[in-house]
Amino acid sequence: PTLATRVPTYLSFGLLGAANVSNTQTAVLSLIALVISLIIGVKYQKAIGSLSKPIGYISLFTVMIFLIAGIYLHLTGQGATTLAVESFKINMSSKADLAGALGSFSWILFAFGGGEVVGPYVNQVENPEKNFVKGLLLASLLIGILYVLGIVAVSAFGTQEDFSKISLVNAVLAGFKFMGDKIGLGIWFVKLMGIAYTLITLVALILWGTSLAAGVFSEAPEGTFPKWLTKKSGYNGILRNALIFQTILAFLFIALNTFGGAAAEELYYRVYDMTTMALIVPYFCLGISYIVFRYKGYVAPFQISKGKLIPIVAGFSVSFMTLIAFVFAGYNFTIPLVQQIEKIKLYYGGLLMFMLIGVIIKFFSERNHKSNMTNNK
Template identity: 25%
Template sequence: MDTKKIRWFTVAFIAFNMVWGMGNVVNNFAQQGITVVTSWLLILALYFIPYALIVGQLGSTFKDSKGGVSSWVENTSTKRLAYYAAWTYWVVHIPYLAQKPQAILIAFGWVGQGNGNLVSQMSMTAVALISLAIFLAFLWLSTKGLNTLKVIGGLAGTAMFVMSLLFIVMAIGAPFIAKDFHIATPDMGNIKTYIPKFDFSYFTTISMLVFAVGGAEKISPYVNQTKNPAKEFPRGMFLLAGMVGICAVLGSIAMGMIFSSGNLPNDLMANGAYAAFQILGQHFGVGNFLMIVYALTNGVGQIAALAFSIDAPLRILLADADPEFVPAWLRKKTNKGTLKNGYTLTGILVSIIILLPLLGIGDMNELVKWLTNLNSVVMPMRYLWVFFAFMMLNRAVKHFQSEYKFIKQKRLAMIAGAWCFLFTLIACVLGMVPKLDYAANPSAWWFQLASNVLTPIVLILLGMLLPFIARREQRKTSSLDLNSLNVE
């Protein structure tokens, strides 16, 4: 009896819900304006489609592996590299966790006041301390279990998905329904309006696009559950790319209709989505209703994401950690199975990132931009291990069986893996360049450059330090055991 009942279109919709959100549209529009339409088409064709299909082959080959990317790396290379893959997957969530408290504050500020003034009018010290308090509260709650919140968060995520589609439909339809609606960006009927200027500044924004379309490795468990994976899985991924492309392009056009691409608000990355729903609600005669619904669902979704992202990556790293690479003190559990010291390490690292802006960030809008761009530099680092595993898989492809293969020709497969690896790496490095005018604020520019460069380096070096500590710990234990035997 064939139990593989998931069809290609079902896989596409599951994956779409995993990788897409309205924030992807707003953040990239804030950096590139209406020209991001062309960038979306390029990133989908040159990066996202091969990325998703590479994940498909890895998921199909290692269908019984429970550790995700780290298991793929272990099966194709060494245990040490698998540890580094697991560490990377966990540690890239540190800046992500640091950003969530600000996002929660902004969302509920819009619910309460109907604008973004609550947070923007606070001092940076107040924002940092309140954000730290929010994070530490959820860090403590995560040790108690938050299953109900995670279920609510899942529902909020679905509601956010519906709201992002509703935004596109309403914005595109606004000129035909709301007679007082005026398109903000001029010449939107001219193809030249959508052509980017491919200069250095443009290439420093590519990391945000990579960040937006990343996360396809979450799809891997569904590859072998697909009916006829060799044919239907790639078909599902092409449908996924089509849906992402349509939402990205139409969403960006919708943003261009509401906000002038040549004169973007400075707070667009922080408040753009809320302001967009507020403007649409006013034109459609429902006032702030749409904005409040979006702010509530986004706020709850951010809370759930904060709770889930504290717990899940930590368990992936430490639940079955190899004593050869992870010291015993970090693997230590309470009687209830809580990774006590793992949570402590998370708390220390995230707290540092939350408080770091006090040294060189002047206001809330710059804080949101900096943290979002820092995430676009750090988070894609975990994708590098996907492409590394794919290249290693193809080096020894004869030793592995897979129901689905992205590219059957070994050399072409290696080229595809190397292309995605280098594209991600270069995007991350270029993304480190600050997105602000050096002449206007040299000290802030240097602060952001230093933090963007040092954050990933320090986080990776910390991961390299743990195996050294673990080896010393094991030698000490062996020495004590030997001494006890001699005494006996």
């Protein structure tokens, strides 16, 4: 839903140079974006690879423009924010500073979340045993470098106070607008970036939708979901029903948020926040599982190291970092527990609620599956 609603926003920037789109227009254009994503996901999945490559280059090109302009402004003393050596130091001299550093570290890890969705496309990679691993390592390195340089560039175009007034939906294009105003590029530059990000986001929506369907519905043990959700198309193996189900569900979320009023919008964002911690848990579990598998001698076709020591250290590192992120993304040890109980209930209570729902669904699904197997026999 988030990606789909960004398509109309970016398109508005592309056509008008500003986020000037009504609720009805957002809902209609989001539905169109979802339908386009569904059609390409169902009928033209082989075209996704050819689509993602040029769009990836466009994305990197827009990022490089942003970074080069920001760094240039800082080097020539024209940056909106003054940078000093102290700006890059992690201050942990006090309890409050340590809590802030741990909280920032936790949320930075979220920037890497979602990388696993490339898994279903491994069969489209040439020489995947080597290139898939190299691609993941290169992507992780790029994300880390761009994260740091991006913050430096952003600080050149506006102050923290300037950006605090911008909504998350408009944040990317607002950054380019600040950049255009700062170096005198005019409204045409913002429109150009708006068109570019409309295409980038639409392709991201297609990739995200198809990979989630494959990751969630095709890999689950038999009986976890109804058969109509896990049924694959005969001619291309696409989970058509799962994609249709996802699309309907996404649009219902958008419609609820758009036309349901303030209460519905508040509910949507509460549900969104409640699912935040759910992003971290799988990485913790995967890290522990990876250690166990490699210790027992299981060898996967895709591996960075053939020995045991480096994989086990990597598994511990992933699990330890995600554990830190899990704790300190929702809890600040410098604030009395009573004062942050609502936030804790939202983040951790929401996670427990969704896990409980999952356990209940799994229990009844397995019982139903066993019953069907018995009847068939």
